[in-house]
Amino acid sequence: MPAAIGIASPAAARPAKPLRADIVVYGCTAGGVIAAIEARRLDRSVLLVCTSNYLGGMTTNGLGWSDTGQHRAIGGLSREFYRRVKRHYDDPAVWVWSKRPNRATENFVDDDAMWQFEPKVAERIFEDWVREAGVTVVRNQPLRRDGRSVTRKGNRIVAFESRNSRRFEGAMFIDATYEGDLMAEAGVSFAIGREANSQYGETLNGVQLGNTTNHQFTLDIDPYRVPGDPSSGLVPRISGEKPAPDGSADKKIQAYTFRMCLTDVPGNRVPFPKPRGYDASQYTLLKRYMDAGYRDFFRKFDRIPNGKTDTNNYGAFSFDNIGMNYGYPTGTDAARAAIVAEHVTYQQGLLWFMANDPGVPAETRAEMSKWGLCKDEFAGNGHWPREFYVREGRRMVSDFVMAEPHLRGTKPTPKPIGMGSYNMDSHNVQRIVDARGFARNEGNIEVNPGGAYPISYAAIIPKRNEASNLLVPVALSASHIAYGSIRMEPVFMILGESAAAAASLAIEAGQPVQDVDYGKLRERLLTNRQILNLTEGAR
Template structure:
């Protein structure tokens, strides 16, 4: 029997056998007849996993998508009924397609002028059942996708450092089943695939000094004043932000599932600390009111404020559990979760479910709570028409952070914030999407600050600037054949902004396209040509570079997106309709010259220092210099906003577009 480098890993990360074993030693994976073979296997029916599967399938790859639960959609279909996105212009692609389908559902069902259309916020707010319906329809429309529910990941097989096969247990039948694929996508919240494959990962918080991050490590942070509080050491630890369930509730009596009895495991002592929060004002109004952030005036200074409500269609609410009171009981319940086996994870699911149902019961029924507050709480209940196979309770625990991959690059707080005099966050040549949500971490420990303002580790909605995400954070340091769109390579602080479902949908789209390119071009995922990947993403309406002053109607939009990853712009203003200065032209020309396959001696159209702006004729000379063979179809009409005399001044957007066409025709052909 021919020997080969082989590793099989099982039980969520336990090494079973080492390298150098023969094929006959491969155990049950090799011997099983219950094996599916596909082009790309996506593990995790999260929104990122769904979009990865769709993107790869539309490119022509056969895809198998597996999910541990019996439902698709992760948090988006399990209570998180509003899209965590502050700037709708920053994320597009398949996420935008999802919101458009949500909007169309409400239009078709209720009419364009209905109240539900207003409440769905252009498709960005939705009922869990509607989000699941839309996801199911999007998956069903793709003939190249096979969907497998109730698949519990158990083991991984590697050959020469590359994943070749994954082993699962069918949670319904108990059978062992296996997937063989050319490329794998780890779209789990927990990073289970890369952990099983032996990839390096981070768990917990980095210390402040490791990456020089201001908000790293042990921290007390005033979410109102956006200021550090006394007592934070900045030291690293293995702790995680608290997990909770995100609830869907209704104020419609006809659709209410009422908790008439204490839930299993109910213990009033878990919640009595909230009385101190109420007494000392921590359940009062926020300092700054923002629409859609779960604030209702009649809840302020009542026990109902332990929840945060955001209205969604059909008399329902996306209900978060307010992490700001010191009585918040969920901290620490999840510390062992990421590296636990499935039986232990199920117990953690149950514990969080009991704590959550207990909190609802407490605010509605505890005799120490004033009657008027109890009556206010009794307006809201679990909806009968949601989660109908789970006693109307969400099925997905909100895994805010678990393992994080150690990839080819680690995204840090310094990459997502403005530093010094910079007018733009870090520019990455291998950018694949824009992120924009504030840094937002739930409490990490139950220790309060000395002034009793906040629990340790809570960083609430610390606003940052839109930032670029490099492809390298999706690629493991060593394990081959795998891409990771969810538990990606970031620090704890950076993950607190990356961990949003709209962004994950976009990154999932990237992962699916990259996995397809890997197998089509027969290259490793780490070696997928980023320029080709970016070209496909731009054509699929992904936002690579955020600007404040340009929209998709601008003729140069795609070109500006691309050059924004290469250093053309030092701020969030593209200024496409302004005249191009010679200073910027020189910079742009030097960047163009250094692109792959471009002539290094490119100097045609070099400007005269005596003139401050560039003419159309200068750009024409540049295109002619690269068109000596006459093969390029680059007439001025294709890149000018409007016809003008050749000595007219060229606009920035026009020059951007001309150079983009030059690059595409010269480099990608």
């Protein structure tokens, strides 16, 4: 039955009054939520404007096995989030579907914090926290991305408008989206894809076929529809494009995925759905890989509480939808929706294929059939995550760009506002035919920077002439490979808190964000127990 069509009354047709606050945060990622909480803690009025109806970004959409790096480098409200996780799981009553793990043998708890959690628990923590803090949350207000939604006065943003014709006015703005949508709409410079190694004096940027060893084909797999016959064309999910030389730039981006919250607990398990448009031929390359002996499909079913997983990509052909996201960062709303839908079909199809296709080895089908979606997660979305993992979209280009030498400590990083420590990490970017005529992935890099490193305030502020009252703590100014380390959820929370503290100081002084007194900002951050290096500050 079609939905009823209502006719708006004249009063209903009038646009709503603008909403105004000292600080307007666009994007309800974990970084955005923490920015809003910090703004209220500093007694600023704040609007937290969400593109959808939930809080937390990937932290509440399947990424429950936190990529933390060094726990000692996580302070402030980011640390407090993980403390709140631990306080929740300290209650024996919440362990419904499994026993609480043994602290001596499981990496769930570290001192006062807990680093693995269920999506619904993270969401409940954020919802309770913004309510406690008095944050005004405005939901389902995606930015109208038409080049005219941001009102400016000189280099200051005055307001932006949503697709639903809501207008949000503020003294300071924080773009906390993964995509960098507000900064782009405001005319701020950005990059997409991989820079050449030569641009910032790096070694791990650009095309990286020679260095792609992890999540790589370990067996020679023929990529042609008729094996051995290039004239027959390629099987699905492989590109015929020849890669550029190693270290050279391109506009391609690392693969996206849905981080799957799965369970093998029968009482909480929902069978995998067979997606519309299912096509078993999309997984031909994987079948050939398994026929050749590959059996490591289940290596990244990482356990989180209550018999669940955060299931991530593992191996040469897995949950990463390689090469199918290039148009997403700057795509129209319709183009983005099509890319998301294609990712759903691919990933649901992969799960169905592994559990049901007679060409899959019997023992693999039996193992996959033990798993399913979680009955008590994402109930309003068919138990499927509401958001997929935009590992990298736009990245701001400011006067200072975080790059590999800053992470390795061979170049100084001015004005630290937090720390990162995770590997310089890029998932695969493309799947191609190598010079020998076999399938090969390109782009996966996992290199430790050598320890925790500072992240600069200069990396979250735009060029002065582009925007003087905007901070960008998520799609910040960093090269592709540096962003690969910075882009972790605990770090986004750290940077969100620091951005809000800087915004408050800018309001207090009546200054552009570029002129914030770093000495005062540093003092405030240390008071807030942020970690700016590993020799000062407290957890």
